[in-house]
Amino acid sequence: xxxxxxxxxxxxxxxxxxxxxxxxxxxxxxxxxxxxxxxxxxxxxxxxxxxxxxxxxxxxxxxxxxxxxxxxxxxxxxxxxxxxxxxxxxxxxxxxxxxxxxxxxxxxxxxxxxxxxxxxxxxxxxxxxxxxxxxxxxxxxxxxxxxxxxxxxxxxxxxxxxxxxxxxxxxxxxxxxxxxxxxxxxxxxxxxxxxxxxxxxxxxxxxxxxxxxxxxxxxxxxxxxxxxxxxxxxxxxxxxxxxxxxxxxxxxxxxxxxxxxxxxxxxxxxxxxxxxxxxxxxxxxxxxxxxxxxxxxxxxxxxxxxxxxxxxxxxxxxxxxxxxxxxxxxxxxxxxxxxxxxxxxxxxxxxxxxxxxxxxxxxxxxxxxxxxxxxxxxxxxxxxxxxxxxxxxxxxxxxxxxxxxxxxxxxxxxxxxxxxxxxx
Numbered sequence: 001x002x003x004x005x006x007x008x009x010x011x012x013x014x015x016x017x018x019x020x021x022x023x024x025x026x027x028x029x030x031x032x033x034x035x036x037x038x039x040x041x042x043x044x045x046x047x048x049x050x051x052x053x054x055x056x057x058x059x060x061x062x063x064x065x066x067x068x069x070x071x072x073x074x075x076x077x078x079x080x081x082x083x084x085x086x087x088x089x090x091x092x093x094x095x096x097x098x099x100x101x102x103x104x105x106x107x108x109x110x111x112x113x114x115x116x117x118x119x120x121x122x123x124x125x126x127x128x129x130x131x132x133x134x135x136x137x138x139x140x141x142x143x144x145x146x147x148x149x150x151x152x153x154x155x156x157x158x159x160x161x162x163x164x165x166x167x168x169x170x171x172x173x174x175x176x177x178x179x180x181x182x183x184x185x186x187x188x189x190x191x192x193x194x195x196x197x198x199x200x201x202x203x204x205x206x207x208x209x210x211x212x213x214x215x216x217x218x219x220x221x222x223x224x225x226x227x228x229x230x231x232x233x234x235x236x237x238x239x240x241x242x243x244x245x246x247x248x249x250x251x252x253x254x255x256x257x258x259x260x261x262x263x264x265x266x267x268x269x270x271x272x273x274x275x276x277x278x279x280x281x282x283x284x285x286x287x288x289x290x291x292x293x294x295x296x297x298x299x300x301x302x303x304x305x306x307x308x309x310x311x312x313x314x315x316x317x318x319x320x321x322x323x324x325x326x327x328x329x330x331x332x333x334x335x336x337x338x339x340x341x342x343x344x345x346x347x348x349x350x351x352x353x354x355x356x357x358x359x360x361x362x363x364x365x366x367x368x369x370x371x372x373x374x375x376x377x378x379x380x381x382x383x384x385x386x387x388x389x390x391x392x393x394x395x396x397x398x399x400x401x402x403x404x405x406x407x408x409x410x411x412x413x414x415x416x417x418x419x420x421x422x423x424x
């Protein structure tokens with residue numbers, strides 16, 4: 001394999017970083033460097049990614065203190081150096097400081113003013129409304145609403161979904177029963193949860209949404225790559241069949257089946273090109289059986305923690321950056337609409353096979369997934385045959401083993417009890 005003439009730098013050290021490092025390794029046979037504020041388990045003991053830890057790197061001013069040193073280090077670097085964020089915070093920092101970084105590095109991210117709108121759930125729904133992207137009925141609750149006790153006039157029925165508008169400040173809020181998002185079944189529960197949130201340090205807005213019925217298998221996830229000329233070049237749709245039930249991780253996908261839907265692809269392509277997007281985008285979507293529409297919850301301005309399903313199904317996440325910014329070859333290529341050929345499907349798993357079989361809802365999609373498992377057409381992000389040193393192998397098996405206790409403890413209370421009707 002020819003040594004590529006570029007240098008990728010990943011920002012972060014989590015499973016998302018490992019997925020991107022593996023994508024680069026599979027495509028180009030290289031070991032990748034990552035810069036991060038701490039070293040997490042998914043990248044520990046790896047032979048395909050080196051994590052360089054810098055205290056305070058995940059926020060300003062620590063981020064730019066390090067990056068100023070890196071500008072000096074790389075200012076005469078002959079090969080293109082591509083910075084790839086593997087978390088919301090790093091994507092925000094790269095967009096914010098793009099003008100300071102772009103003379104030394106390739107920074108494939110949208111302008112900061114557009115990013116600020118899209119990372120805000122309120123801002124995203126405003127843009128979705130403007131460009132005709134369907135989303136759930138939504139009501140905003142402010143701290144002033146809470147203090148005035150005037151937030152209970154809800155324009156849709158229970159159950160409802162409640163989540164923080166600002167996920168960054170939410171990390172600092174702690175109370176018994178805290179979750180990443182709440183499914184609330186009556187007014188008394190809503191009053192209780194909103195009260196706990198605002199009396200435990202959270203000051204930003206809350207998002208209250210119409211609950212779209214159905215289990216985890218009604219979710220969809222879509223990754224897209226948009227080139228430097230604002231043209232969508234790749235879309236890959238995934239059909240999640242299982243989510244993490246752990247309170248702090250609710251919404252994280254644990255099993256994804258590839259899927260093809262040209263109408264959904266066209267909706268997303270139109271949206272991204274109209275807003276003049278750049279780089280990788282990741283959408284969380286849910287099918288609403290009440291009106292037959294797919295409703296968009298949010299856009300992540302980078303590939304997601306489960307996005308290795310894209311590489312696994314033949315649309316290597318790393319190649320798009322290289323073809324776009326190093327080889328300059330995407331401008332003449334047609335858009336790739338992923339997963340047309342069902343014969344090539346690969347199931348992505350973030351949990352052991354046994355957990356998937358026990359907890360995923362029984363439906364035709366699960367049966368297809370089980371068929372793929374039986375045929376050996378499945379894979380994970382973290383178990384990679386070119387990176388299977390004993391310490392890493394042991395740590396990854398320990399991580400996977402822990403899901404058994406997490407599902408046993410949290411699945412029924414956070415997932416199972418809401419959908420008993422669906423299982424009958």
